[in-house]
Amino acid sequence: MLNRHILINRKTIILETILTITNLNKVYNKYVHAVKNLSLEIHKGNVYGILGPNGSGKSTTLGIVLNVVNKTSGDYQWFGGTMQTHDALKKVGAIIERPNFYPYMTAKENLELVCKIKNIPFTKVQEKLEIVRLTERMNSKFSTFSLGMKQRLAIASALLNDPEILILDEPTNGLDPQGIHQIRDIIRLIASQGTTILLASHLLDEVEKVCSHVLVLRKGEMLYSGTVDGMTNKQGFFELKAKDNIQLESVLENHPSVEKITEDDGKLLVYLKSDLASEELNQFLFQKNIVLQHLVKRKHSLEAQFLELTNNHQSN
Amino acid sequence: MKRLLSIEFQKIWKNKASRVLSIAYFVILSLIALIASIKFDLGPIKIDLAETGIFNFPFIWHFNTYIAAILKFFLAVVIVSMMANEYSYGTLKQNLIDGMSKEEFIKSKFLTVLAFAGISTIFVFVMSLILGLSFSSYNEFSIIFSDLDYLLAYFVKLVGFFSFCLFLGILVKRSAFALGFLLIWSIFENIAYGLLKFKLFDGSEKVDTAFQFFPLESMSSLIVEPFTRLSFVKTIENQIGVDNLKNYSVDYLSIFIVLGWTVIFIFLSYKILKRRDL
Numbered sequence: 001m002l003n004r005h006i007l008i009n010r011k012t013i014i015l016e017t018i019l020t021i022t023n024l025n026k027v028y029n030k031y032v033h034a035v036k037n038l039s040l041e042i043h044k045g046n047v048y049g050i051l052g053p054n055g056s057g058k059s060t061t062l063g064i065v066l067n068v069v070n071k072t073s074g075d076y077q078w079f080g081g082t083m084q085t086h087d088a089l090k091k092v093g094a095i096i097e098r099p100n101f102y103p104y105m106t107a108k109e110n111l112e113l114v115c116k117i118k119n120i121p122f123t124k125v126q127e128k129l130e131i132v133r134l135t136e137r138m139n140s141k142f143s144t145f146s147l148g149m150k151q152r153l154a155i156a157s158a159l160l161n162d163p164e165i166l167i168l169d170e171p172t173n174g175l176d177p178q179g180i181h182q183i184r185d186i187i188r189l190i191a192s193q194g195t196t197i198l199l200a201s202h203l204l205d206e207v208e209k210v211c212s213h214v215l216v217l218r219k220g221e222m223l224y225s226g227t228v229d230g231m232t233n234k235q236g237f238f239e240l241k242a243k244d245n246i247q248l249e250s251v252l253e254n255h256p257s258v259e260k261i262t263e264d265d266g267k268l269l270v271y272l273k274s275d276l277a278s279e280e281l282n283q284f285l286f287q288k289n290i291v292l293q294h295l296v297k298r299k300h301s302l303e304a305q306f307l308e309l310t311n312n313h314q315s316n
Numbered sequence: 317m318k319r320l321l322s323i324e325f326q327k328i329w330k331n332k333a334s335r336v337l338s339i340a341y342f343v344i345l346s347l348i349a350l351i352a353s354i355k356f357d358l359g360p361i362k363i364d365l366a367e368t369g370i371f372n373f374p375f376i377w378h379f380n381t382y383i384a385a386i387l388k389f390f391l392a393v394v395i396v397s398m399m400a401n402e403y404s405y406g407t408l409k410q411n412l413i414d415g416m417s418k419e420e421f422i423k424s425k426f427l428t429v430l431a432f433a434g435i436s437t438i439f440v441f442v443m444s445l446i447l448g449l450s451f452s453s454y455n456e457f458s459i460i461f462s463d464l465d466y467l468l469a470y471f472v473k474l475v476g477f478f479s480f481c482l483f484l485g486i487l488v489k490r491s492a493f494a495l496g497f498l499l500i501w502s503i504f505e506n507i508a509y510g511l512l513k514f515k516l517f518d519g520s521e522k523v524d525t526a527f528q529f530f531p532l533e534s535m536s537s538l539i540v541e542p543f544t545r546l547s548f549v550k551t552i553e554n555q556i557g558v559d560n561l562k563n564y565s566v567d568y569l570s571i572f573i574v575l576g577w578t579v580i581f582i583f584l585s586y587k588i589l590k591r592r593d594l
Binding site: 028063066067068069070084085086087088089090091092094095096098100101102103104105109112113114116117118119157 | 319322323326327330331332401405406407409410411412413414415416417418420590591593594
């Protein structure tokens with residue numbers, strides 16, 4: 001009884017960390033250093049976004065942990081290193097870049113093949129096809145599918161084994177707005193069910209909308225790793241407009257919370273040193289006899305933060 | 317093993333081209349029986365093939381395995397494309413991501429090779445047995461089941477050849493190029509043989525000894541052509557005065573050489589798969 005208790009305990013501890021990468025390196029053709037000494041940990045239950053410009057090593061990193069790209073050095077462990085990579089991958093759902101299926105098989109047959117590979121019964125096929133709304137087309141050949149349908153089938157395939165973690169590499173690449181929306185909805189649905197997700201993308205609003213954590217890569221190096229809020233939650237800025245912008249500017253320059261003021265398209269962009277509520281600012285200006293025509297408080301978008309982060313490192 | 321075979325079977329059977337080729341292969345294989353109805357009538361020379369003794373036990377084992385082996389190209393196309401398609405569809409990558417190990421992947425392909433060769437061998441065995449029982453002049457049990465090592469040679473020959481095709485499919489990644497490579501390789505072996513033997517070494521026997529170690533040469537020498545063994549051909553030869561001292565039995569050295577190549581091809585396929593980034 002005691003033994004069993006320890007076992008269960010250990011199991012929960014092991015499952016907490018799904019993937020550990022330590023000092024991973026990948027050099028292509030002896031001189032292209034695609035991944036540089038990368039270390040990271042993926043914990044259960046979070047939705048991670050991997051951000052990075054093209055060629056930042058996102059896909060290479062995913063390729064390595066998914067057993068299709070050979071690492072040059074370093075290490076990675078699935079589920080605490082308790083099983084071999086290919087067995088661990090049976091508990092992972094992943095799609096990379098574009099959906100890869102046998103074009104001459106129907107959607108259903110393709111999924112059944114995946115079931116055989118993953119060693120699971122066919123019972124899940126129907127259920128997952130329903131999630132991605134492909135039930136009607138399940139007996140059509142894969143080659144007749146549109147890109148959006150192919151991508152949805154890929155998601156169904158990745159979900160077949162009710163994976164511990166879902167890895168998606170650019171899942172909305174090349175899709176039309178409806179397709180993007182559908183995929184996004186599916187991802188949200190899956191995330192709401194508590195599945196860990198790793199979403200690589202260079203579409204920042206996509207990551208901002210669905211992810212709780214974010215990893216920023218550039219040229220194979222990790223620039224940032226933490227929560228999305230932590231990245232965007234620096235002090236925001238105000239967009240202001242008054243009849244007399246010059247007067248407004250001179251008044252604001254003396255406010256203790258203001259860091260700098262720039263003008264853009266007839267509006268003043270007021271950046272802050274410390275937090276300042278809209279009401280407070282409005283009241284302050286009113287007391288100085290300035291009536292605003294326009295007042296918006298904005299947060300830095302993930303995009304702005306991302307560009308700042310990657311650019312800062314570029315100039316170094 | 318059952319799981320791997322069922323995966324491969326689904327991949328091949330659902331593909332129309334592969335399915336048609338496989339069926340065509342077995343249909344044409346069974347057409348060997350039609351040879352029985354071939355009758356030449358060239359004025360004074362009348363040849364009824366069924367009467368010439370090609371269906372006599374145990375000669376029929378030799379004759380049918382030799383003829384059946386010619387048809388192996390049908391399945392070679394199936395095997396090469398089964399491998400090359402995995403690359404062009406990107407499904408090799410997906411299979412690995414879905415949790416198949418690289419070892420399992422090669423294993424499943426090799427099992428398919430064994431299955432194709434095994435089914436062909438059983439097919440040829442049953443067909444020859446039926447043909448023989450209907451046409452052979454000898455029906456003693458001990459004669460029927462003598463010289464069965466031709467079937468072993470046939471099996472090994474197919475396994476070796478298909479493994480070569482599999483290896484080329486993995487190496488070249490495109491079915492058309494892989495088949496082209498196969499053709500070029502066979503031409504290369506022949507030209508190299510001719511050049512070495514008749515230009516460089518002046519017809520030396522050593523060249524033959526060396527060449528029996530070449531992959532395609534070793535496969536083809538597994539089953540020596542049976543035609544000059546036929547009684548009517550022998551009669552003609554005797555009349556012209558050609559002495560034929562050819563050894564028609566299965567060469568066990570060749571069997572080991574071909575098995576060696578099979579191991580090399582499968583091992584190299586695995587190594588390539590292991591090293592390549594997908």
